[in-house]
Amino acid sequence: MESKVDRAIDPVQQRLANYAYSLRYEALTPESVQAAKLRIIDTLGALVAGFFGEPCQLARKLAASCPSAHGASVLGTRMKTAPDVAAFVNAATARYVNFTDTYHWPGSAHGHPSDVIAPVLAVGEPARASGRDFITAVVLAYEVFIRLADIFHNDGFDYTTFGCVGAAVGAGRMLGLSESEFAHCIAMAAVPNNALKQTRIGHLTTWKMAASGQSGRAGVFAAQLAQAGMEGPHLPFTGKAGWCAHVAREQFTLDTFGGGAVSFKIAESTIKTRPAVGLIIATALAAEKLAPVKSANGIDRITVEVHMKAKAASGSGAHDWNPDSPETADHSIPFIVAAALVDGTLTPRSYGNARLWDPDLRALMQKIEVIENEEYTRAYQQVPARQCARVTIMATSGERQTADVSYGKGDQSAHSSLSLVTDKFRALSEDALGAKRVNFILDRLLNLEDMGSMADLPPLFTLA
Amino acid sequence: MDATADKFVSYAAGLSYDDLTAQAIHGAKRSIVDSIGCALGAFDAEPVKAVRALAQKITATNPATLIGTRIRSSPEQAGFVNGTMIRYLDFSDDYFGSHSLQAGPHPSDNIGSLLAATESMRGNGRTMILGTVIAYEVCAQLVDHITLGSKGWDYPVMHSAATSLGAGKVLGLTKEQLHSALGLALVANICLRETRKGELCVWKGLAGPNGSRAGLMAAQLAQAGITGPAQPFEGTAGFMKQLDTPFKLGDLGGNGVPYKIEGVYFKYLPVVYSIQLPVFTAFELRQKLKLDDVESIVVYADSHLAYNDIFSPARWDPKTRETADHSGPYLLGAALVDGEITEETMTPRRFRDPTILALMKKISVKEDPVYTAARSHTHHCRIEATLKSGKVVAAHQINPKGHPANPMSDQELEAKFLQQVGERLPAAQARKLLDALWNLEKSENLETLLAATEVGAR
Numbered sequence: 001m002e003s004k005v006d007r008a009i010d011p012v013q014q015r016l017a018n019y020a021y022s023l024r025y026e027a028l029t030p031e032s033v034q035a036a037k038l039r040i041i042d043t044l045g046a047l048v049a050g051f052f053g054e055p056c057q058l059a060r061k062l063a064a065s066c067p068s069a070h071g072a073s074v075l076g077t078r079m080k081t082a083p084d085v086a087a088f089v090n091a092a093t094a095r096y097v098n099f100t101d102t103y104h105w106p107g108s109a110h111g112h113p114s115d116v117i118a119p120v121l122a123v124g125e126p127a128r129a130s131g132r133d134f135i136t137a138v139v140l141a142y143e144v145f146i147r148l149a150d151i152f153h154n155d156g157f158d159y160t161t162f163g164c165v166g167a168a169v170g171a172g173r174m175l176g177l178s179e180s181e182f183a184h185c186i187a188m189a190a191v192p193n194n195a196l197k198q199t200r201i202g203h204l205t206t207w208k209m210a211a212s213g214q215s216g217r218a219g220v221f222a223a224q225l226a227q228a229g230m231e232g233p234h235l236p237f238t239g240k241a242g243w244c245a246h247v248a249r250e251q252f253t254l255d256t257f258g259g260g261a262v263s264f265k266i267a268e269s270t271i272k273t274r275p276a277v278g279l280i281i282a283t284a285l286a287a288e289k290l291a292p293v294k295s296a297n298g299i300d301r302i303t304v305e306v307h308m309k310a311k312a313a314s315g316s317g318a319h320d321w322n323p324d325s326p327e328t329a330d331h332s333i334p335f336i337v338a339a340a341l342v343d344g345t346l347t348p349r350s351y352g353n354a355r356l357w358d359p360d361l362r363a364l365m366q367k368i369e370v371i372e373n374e375e376y377t378r379a380y381q382q383v384p385a386r387q388c389a390r391v392t393i394m395a396t397s398g399e400r401q402t403a404d405v406s407y408g409k410g411d412q413s414a415h416s417s418l419s420l421v422t423d424k425f426r427a428l429s430e431d432a433l434g435a436k437r438v439n440f441i442l443d444r445l446l447n448l449e450d451m452g453s454m455a456d457l458p459p460l461f462t463l464a
Numbered sequence: 465m466d467a468t469a470d471k472f473v474s475y476a477a478g479l480s481y482d483d484l485t486a487q488a489i490h491g492a493k494r495s496i497v498d499s500i501g502c503a504l505g506a507f508d509a510e511p512v513k514a515v516r517a518l519a520q521k522i523t524a525t526n527p528a529t530l531i532g533t534r535i536r537s538s539p540e541q542a543g544f545v546n547g548t549m550i551r552y553l554d555f556s557d558d559y560f561g562s563h564s565l566q567a568g569p570h571p572s573d574n575i576g577s578l579l580a581a582t583e584s585m586r587g588n589g590r591t592m593i594l595g596t597v598i599a600y601e602v603c604a605q606l607v608d609h610i611t612l613g614s615k616g617w618d619y620p621v622m623h624s625a626a627t628s629l630g631a632g633k634v635l636g637l638t639k640e641q642l643h644s645a646l647g648l649a650l651v652a653n654i655c656l657r658e659t660r661k662g663e664l665c666v667w668k669g670l671a672g673p674n675g676s677r678a679g680l681m682a683a684q685l686a687q688a689g690i691t692g693p694a695q696p697f698e699g700t701a702g703f704m705k706q707l708d709t710p711f712k713l714g715d716l717g718g719n720g721v722p723y724k725i726e727g728v729y730f731k732y733l734p735v736v737y738s739i740q741l742p743v744f745t746a747f748e749l750r751q752k753l754k755l756d757d758v759e760s761i762v763v764y765a766d767s768h769l770a771y772n773d774i775f776s777p778a779r780w781d782p783k784t785r786e787t788a789d790h791s792g793p794y795l796l797g798a799a800l801v802d803g804e805i806t807e808e809t810m811t812p813r814r815f816r817d818p819t820i821l822a823l824m825k826k827i828s829v830k831e832d833p834v835y836t837a838a839r840s841h842t843h844h845c846r847i848e849a850t851l852k853s854g855k856v857v858a859a860h861q862i863n864p865k866g867h868p869a870n871p872m873s874d875q876e877l878e879a880k881f882l883q884q885v886g887e888r889l890p891a892a893q894a895r896k897l898l899d900a901l902w903n904l905e906k907s908e909n910l911e912t913l914l915a916a917t918e919v920g921a922r
Contacts, residue, residue, distance in 0.1 A: 008662070058689040066524040066538040082522045082538065156706040160652070188667060192620060192674055194654035197701035198693045205691035207648060214652050228514040231666040233658045241657030246616035 012237035017182040020169040025132040032264035036138045038421045043114040045425035050096030051076045055206040059089045072122040073458035083122045084220040090118035092213030097348040098330045101269040102278035109152035111159030116141035119216035120170035124454040131451030141170030146265035151252040158195040160215035167219025187232025189222035204327035274346040276330045282389035282405045287340035289403035296363040305373035305390040307380040315370030326351035334365040468697040476629040477639040481590045488723040492596045499575040502556045503531045503549035505884030528580035529914040539584040547576030547673025558729040558737040561608040569619035573672030574599040577680040581631040589907030599630025604724030609711035618657045620675025624649035627679025647692025648682035662778040664786035730866035740864040741845045746799040749859035757851045763829040764846040766839045770831035788815040793824040
């Protein structure tokens, strides 16, 4: 379709294509393989927890309109659909309870790298890719996602913008693209699928979870187009009207990728211990230490001290004191602190209608004030960063109770330990799957490198 | 509160077929006739075959037909394939706002998805016409109010918005759902202009239809119940702020205001719109001189053309079809040497021809400010050739055939349609198809109509 032409080369695109094409399972470290398995388990657990959520049922309706015997599974069902549609539904469902991993540190764009897992699986299942290939593609997609997060500082654009590139290379890896097909795949992912941050501003809607699915679907489609021989723009990143100049708004190079002496980024995503936006989980952990609080009676006020970013994002708008959807509530410091104080912890059920509209919780929220602690802001901005929060209850009697929490980037890898992930998986999926199946699934997933075909994974999760 | 989104949504929600003027209905049919002709013209193109093969693997409970075949796929895949077919030869309709720097998006990029949406929900011809009028109105209003290209952004997101409302209307979305559809379409599909820079690639022909596909998917998501972001245009991280495109919508078509679909630009020659008039002017000039005598050639044009990418450095040595049909110097050179622009013009035999490549080196382009000032109502081009003798020979033309002020007649659109269809359909089938399209408002479903496009039907 195209003659050989000497033309300018896009070094960012070439670097990504070369890395995506070259990475092999044998090059992965045991740590990165384990990190991938834990994140796959963690993400599938969140998917099971969100499966019966109303927006997830809506998304499945969409998949039901294009059944495809040779396609990819809608996880949790026996239904198969087009791979891009499966990527959409599964990624959105996994995001729904806001309990998948997060990458959120100063200097980097904040996002959920686990968004890439469902799209990679949606392509790997019909391709009957091996467990090892799937793990490799997941490590690759995480690497691209997080390296791009590290260079991305434009607040006006959403993380799903580069999440799409991560999903595209992972999907491309499952399709066995050549290096030049990878270059086109990356171009067709990066040029047309840039997403505005408006998705996450003010009143949040079901689009917030669907945006994860959307970027995964777009990544899968870019990989499919590249496999079909379609060619993308030649200078997608470094061209005058390219991604660096307009979306990232800065020129960058991608000098370093995991492999050899460099550790893979996948181990740096934080596995969430509570279902809420990552930036404010520390406030819930601090509140839990003061639980249970029976009601607002006898309380004069509750002060929540956080760093500046947390206050700006989740403790300064009127909607933070009046959340009207699960999407808004899990981004609200007053809501999650009140829920943790009364219920003792946060679970996906904390955002059900019964808790969301509970009058006692609402009354308690009105006692809560969120203030910046400058020391916490400094701790968050330093390297390595720390997440700190303090909750203080002042009773009308004058009595004060205080609890605080502080953890750093390094501490999080400890949080990502095997028992944390498997306990969380059990808690999220045992009701739906039963203890026996959960044990079987964990065994299969912890030995994922031995799975012969990814077509064997979806049937493990049939719920409905 | 987002006044811009509200205005578009209220418009789409409120408009009914009975509100449309005869001119709007006829305009929609002209664009649909032209688009289906273009689609059949591209039936055998390699990228079309590739995306058709991809769509062929998909099955759907409410399927839609791929033009020229009996293959039925999911609406969004069928819409993408149909849109790619309509667009691939770069022969489908165009629209220009009054901005001198506006590169016209092809509103016809939306028609593939609108056909698919209408067929999938068993809508009739009137539904298709109404959806098309809405999509063209939204697309053209955005073109009139904002420029994206000079800021590094590309226009497929306009199609996402246009199809979200046009297809949303076809799918019967409520006003709230239309709001969600528009929001989903706007925030997630921001495209980079790099698609149209330098040596051009296959993606250039797919980008617009892909934008429309995203609009249809947004309408489907909204229909399924997904709720869109608040304030997609006017929010702090919304479209206007992030793309630096503040604007205020004026009157939309209806109630005495002409519909935008009445004012589209049809292509008479199978080349990028901006070069239609210069090529006609070159045909005239060719009659007045011998090319061997020419020392230099200067094209005087409005700023839109003079500073257009089609005269950017990468276009002086075209090596791909996509670059050739977007190269000002090449198309002028070919027009002067060959005296015609045909499908043959887009083959390497012509765009690597040494005579044409040598002549191109003598061509330069300059802005004439008088032409720039006139552009919103009249397009001008003047070409002056300085001969080796020192003598200057000039040709000057205005508004190429197909410009709203110099429209192609229905007969001329039919002739273009039949030329594109060529041998692919027997004459009787082509005639029947044309008759059905001109009577689209009487079609009770599109499945029968699209079946009549089948190539190789027995």
